[in-house]
Amino acid sequence: MDDSSVSPRPLFSLQQATELTLQYYGVTVTEISTLPSYLDQNFFLMDEEGKKYVLKIMNSEDSKDTTLLGLQTLAMSFLRSHGIPAQVALPSKTGQLVNMVEADCEHGAMTFCVRLMTYLPGKTISQSPVTTKDLYYVGKLVANIDKTLQKLESPNMHALQKDGGLWSLSNVPLLEDFLSVMDGDPLQDVVKAVIDQYRTHVHPKINSFQKGIIHGDLSDQNILVTPDDSGKHVVSGVLDFSLLMNGYYVFELAVSIMYLMLENSHPLDVGGAVLAGWQSIMSLNNDEKDSLFLLVLGRFCQSLVYGRYNARKYPDNKEYLLTTAENGTRLLTKLWELGKREVERKWFMDASVLSEEAEM
Structure with a gap:
């Protein structure tokens, strides 16, 4: 640091x-x-x-x-x-x-x-009143992006082997080096607990995760949508490929769920909708399903800790760097209090219902 x-x-x-x-x-x-x-x-x-x-x-x-x-x-x-x-x-x-x-x-x-x-038309999802059905199609698009990237060919593919940055969900424990920015904040205890749970429950499973090229940052700021005649929102733009990497598909899903919860008026409904859309294109194995909750929490922790650290380093850009702070703090606390079992039960039950509806 x-x-x-x-x-x-x-x-x-x-x-x-x-x-x-x-x-x-x-x-x-x-x-x-x-x-x-x-x-x-x-x-x-x-x-x-x-x-x-x-x-x-x-x-x-x-x-x-x-x-x-x-x-x-x-x-x-x-x-x-x-x-x-x-x-x-x-x-x-x-x-x-x-x-x-x-x-x-x-x-x-x-x-x-x-x-x-x-220049692409539309507003970011963070500025748009998207529905659960809209989020189903966003989840589908996120998976479709990664599935399409499987066919990308270049003699320079080795450059994507960079799954070692601070923002990679492989490296949630690196947050410990930055925790001093949370001194005096009760949220620091939640972040420490998430890191401990990650070490115990996620890290041992990583080798079983499915891997390929991922966008790495399909957040509510990097997806543009426009309303159509029926009032639904259609994705009109995908932005910012600066975190493109050879990574784990479940990381892409977790990152999207986390950021799409931020500005949503019903944040607990987001996970199931995005998950259902994702699974209509790509499947999750049991270890990935079992890790999804802690990966979402891991990205909340990364965003809050690194956001606070960078806001001190670049005070002129503080407002944007702390975009996640208010809602992120509230949501991380709420998810941690609800616990893994309850949140996963809701996400996977919602996903099952939405998947059935989509097939009808």
């Missing part, structure tokens, strides 16, 4: 982003505004003809792995070609989808990966 290191966050001004877009992509920007991001920088752009774009500038640390960035870009276009509404990168004037730009953002010259992305 070294706070003295130089911040990898890009800090481009609106003027710099406008000039960069013209220089690299030949696009004259007539309207520009910032979009929320964790450690990267995103801009909404509009050109002279009213065409919309998103300019994504990666943090300098993630920008170092150009092979991985190329694979993320490939995965987006691959999914798009298979009917999944993923955002895709547009070529620069020299035909590059991934452009490395050197700039001084108050910390000396650093290199950042820059991509001009398609």
